[in-house]
Amino acid sequence: MAEHIGTAASRIGELIKSPDMQSAAVDAVRSRAKDLGTEVTRAKGRYEAIAQALGEYARSLRAAQDAADDLLARAVAVQHRIDNATTERTLAARALASLDPSATEADRRRVQGRLTTARTTVSDAEVELQHLRDELEQVVRDRDAAAQRAIDAIGSAQAADRLDDGWWQDWGLDLARSVSEVAGNVAGACGIGALLLGWVPILGQALALTAAIAGALALVADIGLAFDGEKDWMAVVFGIVGVVTFGAGNVVARGANILRTSLKPTASAAVRLTGNSRSPVINAVLTQVKDLKATIRNRPISVVTVRGAFANGWRAVTDTYMSAFRAARAQVLGAASPAHSLLAAAGHGELVADTSAYALLQSVTRRPKALEQIVPLTTRGYELQARALMLVGVDASLAGEWVTGKIDDAMRPPRPTARERLAL
Template sequence: MRPADWSAAGFASDPLPGDPAALRNGGTEYVSIADSINTTARRLRSLGIDGQQSEAVFALADSAGTVADDIAKAEARYRETGHALIDYAAALDAAQSESLDALHTAQNAREAADEAAHAQHRYLSLSYGEADPSTALRYTMLSQDAGADAAMAQSRVADARARIHEAQTARDRAAEAARDRIENTTAHDGLKDSWWDNWGKDALSVVTDVAGWVASVAGVLALVVSWIPVVGQVLAAALLLVAGIAAVVNAIGNVVLASTGERGWTEAIISIAGAALSVIGLGAAARVVGSAASAARINALARIQSGWAGEALTVRQALRIRPSAMREAEQLWRAPVAGPSNGDDAFRLWGGGSGSGGGSWSGADPTRLAYPRESLGLPDVNTMENLSIGTITDASQVQHVRHALPLDGMPGGGPEWVFRGGDPLDPAIGRVVDSTIPFSVP
C-alpha cells in the first residue's frame, strides 16, 4: 500500500499511482492465452486424414488449416500485448520504488529544515537578549549555522521532488512504448473486419462528429434561452435533452473508435466528461452560480474586517481562480484569525514591487499553503521571490488582525497581521526579521 500523504515532497496526492502487480498478472494472462492459441493452431495443422481419400475429408483438412491460420493472427496480438504490459509493469514498479525512496528523503529533509529553522530563531532571540558581546556573537554564529542547515535541507527536499518528476517521466516513456507496441501489433495483424475498414469506421466517425456538434450547439442555445421569461426554462430543458442524447452518442462513438485505434483515448475521455456534464445539465451555469456564491461569501466577510477599504472579489475574477485554490481560500476565511503574541513567528512574501519593509505579515507559513498568492491576497506587483521569517517583538504594534483581503483578483482569507511599515531590522516596529530565503510556489 503506497502512502496517501505526499505533501513533504510537494504533491497533493500520489504522483505515480497504479498497481504493477495487476498489470503484470494481466500481461501474464495474455501470454498464456497466446500459448493456448499457438497450441490449438499447431494441433489443427497436424490433423491427419488417416488414409481417407474423399472430398469431404480433404475439405475438412483444408478448413482446419484455414482456421489455424486465422487464429494464429490473434496469437501474435495477445503475445505482444502481454509482453508490453509485463514490461510496463516492471517500469512502473521501478518508478514507484524511486518515488517512494524520494518521498522518505523529502520527509527527513523537511523535518531537518523545520528543526534548523527553529534553532535559528532560538539563537537569534538569545543573541538579541544577551548583554555579553562575545556570547551574543556566539549565538549569532550558531544562528547562521542553523540557517545554512535549513537551506541545505530545503535543497534536499527540492532534489527529492526532482527525482519524483524524473520517475514520472520514465513511467510516461514506458507507457508510450507499451502503447506503441500494442498499436503496431493490432494495426498489422490482419484481424480487422473488412466492413469496418471499408466503410464502418468512416460512417461512425461522421455520426460521432455530427453528434458532438449537435451537443455543443444545443448546449449553448439552452444557456441563451434559459433567460427568456416563462418559456425559457421549458425550451432550455428540451435543448438540454437533445444535447444530452447527442453527447452520449458522441461519447459512445469516440470510445468505439478509440478501442479500435482510430482515435485517441484522450478524445474519448473528454467526450465522456462532456456527456456527463450534458446529462447533469447546465454545467457552465452551475460554475457561474458557484463562483458568484463564493465571491458573495468572501465579500461579506471582507466588509467586516479591520481596515477594510472597499476591496472585493468580482464574479469574473472568481471564475478565473482554480476551484482548489478557491476551496483553500474559503477554508481560511472560515477559520478565526488569532492575534500574535511576543515570540511568535511571522512570515512575509515579497519581491518585485513589494519590498521587505512592508507592514503586512502572516502567522501562516506560506510553504504550507498550496496557493499562497490566492490565499494571502497578494497584489500583482508582488513576485513572491523572497520569504522573510521574523519574530514578533512587540505585539502591541499590530494595527490590524484580520483575514487577508481580496486584492487584484485574489480571494485572500489567510491570517494577516498589519504593522506599520519601516526598516525590517528595527525592533521598534514590532517584529524583527530573522532570515530571508528564496521562495518558489510549492
C-alpha cells in the first residue's frame, strides 16, 4: 500500500512540475494537486510506519507461537509421565495393602520401593509441568508486550501525520447534511406559507418565525458543508439573504407599529387644528377629517397575538380572533392594487391601511400645522411599504428558487451508490 501511495505521490509531483500545460484551469488543478500530493505523502509515511510495526509484531507473534508449540509438546510428554506414574502409584499402593502377612521383609521393601518411586515421579513431573505453565505465561506476556508496542507505534504514526478523522468526519458531516436537508425544507415550506398566509392572525407570524429559525439552522449547516466542498457557496448566499430579510422585516414591523399608534392622535390633532370656520370649503374639509377619524377609530385591527386574543378573557378568544381574521381577509380582498394585495397577503395589511389613511388625511387637510404632522408620517408609510414590497419580492425569489430546486431534484435520476458504481 505504501509503495502504491508513493507512486501516486510521484505522479502528482510530476503533474505539479510539468510545464507542458498552461492555463488558469490547469493552474487551479495544480494548486489542488499540490495539496493532495502533500496529503498523499503524509499518508505514505503512516502506512510505512504501520507496516514496520505490524512486521515487528508478526515476528514476535511467530516466535511466541513457536515457543508455545514447543511448550505444548513438552507438557504433553510430562503429562504422559504423570499419568503413567499415577497408575504405577495406584498399583503399588494396592500391592502393598494386599501383601500377605507372611511375606518376607525383602518383598515388603520391594513393593514399598515401587510406591515411593511412583510418588516421586508424579511429584517431579508436576513440578516440571508447573514450570512449563510459568514459561507459557511469560511467552504470553512477551506476545502482549509486542502487541502493545505495535499499537503504540501505530498510534504515534497516526498522531504525527494528523490525518485522522475528527468530530466533523465522524459525525459532524452527517449531522450537517441532515440539518441542511430538514431545516432547509422547513424554511422553504414555511417561507412560502408566510408569503401566502401571512395575513392570517398568529399563523402568519408563526410561519415567518419558523422559517427564520429553520433558515438560520440551515445556514449554519450549509456554511460547514460549503467549507467541506459538499455545498455550493451560492446556497450560503441565499441563506444569508433569507436571514437578513427576516431582520429587515422586523424593522418594517416596528415602523408599522409606530405608524399605527400615531394614526388616531394625528387624526384628532388634524380635527383640532382645522377648527370651525365660516368658510364652506374649510367646513367641508373638516367634515371629511372627522369622518376619517371615525373610520380609523372603528376600523377592526387585523393584527392579533396570542396574548391579545386572551386579553378579554378566554370566552372571548374566538370572537377576538375571528374579528381580526375577517379584517385581515378584507384587507387582502379589498386591496386597491396588486402591490397592496401582495403586501396584505404577506401580513402587511395594517401598514397598507394605515398609509392609505395618512394619505387620505393629508389630501383633505389644508392647515399647515396639521400637515407638518401628517406629511412625515405619510412619507414614512410609503417608505415602509416600498421596503416591505422589496422584502416580499426577495422572499418570493428565494421561495421560487427552493421550489425549482425541489422539482429539479425530483426529476433528476437518483445518484448511484458506491456499490452500484463499482458494479458498473
